Amino acid sequence: MDFLLLEKQLKAVADANRLTLLSCLKNGEVCVCDLVDVLGLSQPAVSQQLKKLEESGIITARKVGTWKHYRLVEDQTPVMQAILSQLENKSTCQCTTECE
């Protein structure tokens, strides 16, 4: 694991809101609108947080109509595996809208 990727991923997760987002995604895909409800921030703020996690290779997304479903990347680094295993599984923020 290279140093720059390690630093980038650590910066991405070193934030309470983004750790909460990851907790929500432990159970599977969640769409942005549900994550907005969980964090209680504006929609653009959540979108920006998700972008940061995506750009560091921790999460990925697929579009379903106008929705966008984010999920954890399957292949996580050892450090990310350790971090994710410490997060509680927030199944409450499961995708509520009917998903394809």
Next chain:
Amino acid sequence: MDFLLLEKQLKAVADANRLTLLSCLKNGEVCVCDLVDVLGLSQPAVSQQLKKLEESGIITARKVGTWKHYRLVEDQTPVMQAILSQLENKSTCQCTTECE
């Protein structure tokens, strides 16, 4: 591991200079003056970085005369163990001054 400690430790390590400091400490105790040489920053800057790592429970120190020797805390969290194991062992920055 509680969420707040996790966030605090992640914030502490999410920085290239502080990751480098941890690399230096993997081999054992190092005094501040040697760490200053490694980072190439001012002495106060390094002192502040060390403080941040100490306050999050990752490193600790002992005084030896006017020197202060920092080292990794023995009992690391699983997340910190994973992070530390990814860092290269920078033995170059071993304490050069004769230590007690």
Next chain:
DNA sequence: TTTATATATAAGAATATACTTATATTATGA
């Protein structure tokens, strides 16, 4: 087409972070 909905991007402001230089503290040794 037009309208509505979900999400992303842009711009700007508030706050946090990480340096710098100057100074304080503490221990040693002359």
Next chain:
DNA sequence: TCATAATATAAGTATATTCTTATATATAAA
């Protein structure tokens, strides 16, 4: 006790981060 050395703290500045509101984009549905 005075001077020196190692480290810490304080204050200020530059930069980065993280929100907000406004606007753009893309899809779906009327």
